[in-house]
Amino acid sequence: MTRPLGYDVDDNAARFSNYFHVLRELVHLSNGWMPLEPSWPRKYALGDHVHDDARALTKIKRRLYELRHPAEYPGSPSAELERLLDRMAAVDSPRAYVEVAYGEAKPALVRAMRLQLEHLDPIADEPSLRLLTQLAGRQEAHVAELGDGVRGGPEHDIGELPIRLRSEPRRLRILPPLVEPARDDYVEVTEQGDPYLTRDLYVNGAENHVPIEEEEQQHFFHGLMDAELSAAELMARNSHEYPDMPWDFHVDMARQNWDEVRHARLHDLLMKDELGCQWGDYPVGFSYFKSIYAYDLLGRLCLFNGTSEQRAMWRHSHRRKTLMELGQQRVAMVFDYLLADEVPHVHNGVRWGAHLLGGSEQAYRDKVRELREDLDETGTPSETPAST
Ligand SMILES: [Fe+2]
Ligand SMILES: [Fe+2]
Numbered sequence: 001m002t003r004p005l006g007y008d009v010d011d012n013a014a015r016f017s018n019y020f021h022v023l024r025e026l027v028h029l030s031n032g033w034m035p036l037e038p039s040w041p042r043k044y045a046l047g048d049h050v051h052d053d054a055r056a057l058t059k060i061k062r063r064l065y066e067l068r069h070p071a072e073y074p075g076s077p078s079a080e081l082e083r084l085l086d087r088m089a090a091v092d093s094p095r096a097y098v099e100v101a102y103g104e105a106k107p108a109l110v111r112a113m114r115l116q117l118e119h120l121d122p123i124a125d126e127p128s129l130r131l132l133t134q135l136a137g138r139q140e141a142h143v144a145e146l147g148d149g150v151r152g153g154p155e156h157d158i159g160e161l162p163i164r165l166r167s168e169p170r171r172l173r174i175l176p177p178l179v180e181p182a183r184d185d186y187v188e189v190t191e192q193g194d195p196y197l198t199r200d201l202y203v204n205g206a207e208n209h210v211p212i213e214e215e216e217q218q219h220f221f222h223g224l225m226d227a228e229l230s231a232a233e234l235m236a237r238n239s240h241e242y243p244d245m246p247w248d249f250h251v252d253m254a255r256q257n258w259d260e261v262r263h264a265r266l267h268d269l270l271m272k273d274e275l276g277c278q279w280g281d282y283p284v285g286f287s288y289f290k291s292i293y294a295y296d297l298l299g300r301l302c303l304f305n306g307t308s309e310q311r312a313m314w315r316h317s318h319r320r321k322t323l324m325e326l327g328q329q330r331v332a333m334v335f336d337y338l339l340a341d342e343v344p345h346v347h348n349g350v351r352w353g354a355h356l357l358g359g360s361e362q363a364y365r366d367k368v369r370e371l372r373e374d375l376d377e378t379g380t381p382s383e384t385p386a387s388t
Contacts, residue, residue, distance in 0.1 A: 006121030013067040015159035017074040023057040025085045031240040032175040035233035037094040038182040047261035049142045054254035056135050075163040089173040102147040110139045112159035172243045181233045186280040193285025197223045202378040204314050210322040218277040225267035226284040227387035232260035242297050252348050259341045288387050298356045305349025306368040312388045313342045
């Protein structure tokens, strides 16, 4: 069998540049809309896919570099591709966003990647073959999950659209600031959240109370699930609202977004399987989320990653140990993984907080100390209950 002729290096790079633009816009807008999506399963899918897309874009940047093309920003999209990106950016609800993103943009990516796989030279261009096989498969899985059976988008191959090398970089639309995240209709949102959850659950040290009875665990894990969702939503908005941060920042935020929705999923399953309760059984509140979201990126990193998550590590380890001693291994295991994932989350604060302060980790630590002076013993900026 003769091999297909394949693409020359420049045409190949132009194809990857088009994928770059679609994925860059998808990561940016999925992060913007994810907190506003009320449905828990759809919110989870957005958090999962945004991480996949961010990693895909990292690999595409790498391939562009290998093909001797600028990997940071490989020239601007054509007017034709911009029409698709503009449609995706112009929507006014998470549902409408998913319709364009999963009904047009992702199917267009899949179509172009599959075409490229058919026509590339499998030996000379084997790196693209392996990369695109993986990426097209992931994008197909995303469309199958959230595409609602919609098939649309440009019929032609977006991979062959030209790239404009000498025009201004495309501006990304930033959504208005969040008033609060969205929850399913059946979840009651109140000012104070679940009154069952007391402060001694969230303090560090001798007075910390580990929930060991079934009823208190029901409330505790329900509150924790909401706290994980809020953490994911905060990371999503950090990425969306600060598009000029280095690309690795967006990858770190996407990873943490996915980790936090995974933690929420873990609590959701634990409630159903072990605790006899479910998401929506108790009220939730957003006062803690709002108190952190009100800060700029540096403040959020100092107070959330550098303080709240840093202090939660001690509590997770303490909870794990106490529950192990009581023979509640399944519940104890959850805290083991929460603790492990918290390490990189705390590091995200150090890495990007220092970046915002001219690269100085010392300046970040000083800023954390300064902002912590206004906190109460549960680590919250005001009289609002902490939640992890
Ligand atoms: Fe978490
Ligand atoms: Fe975390």
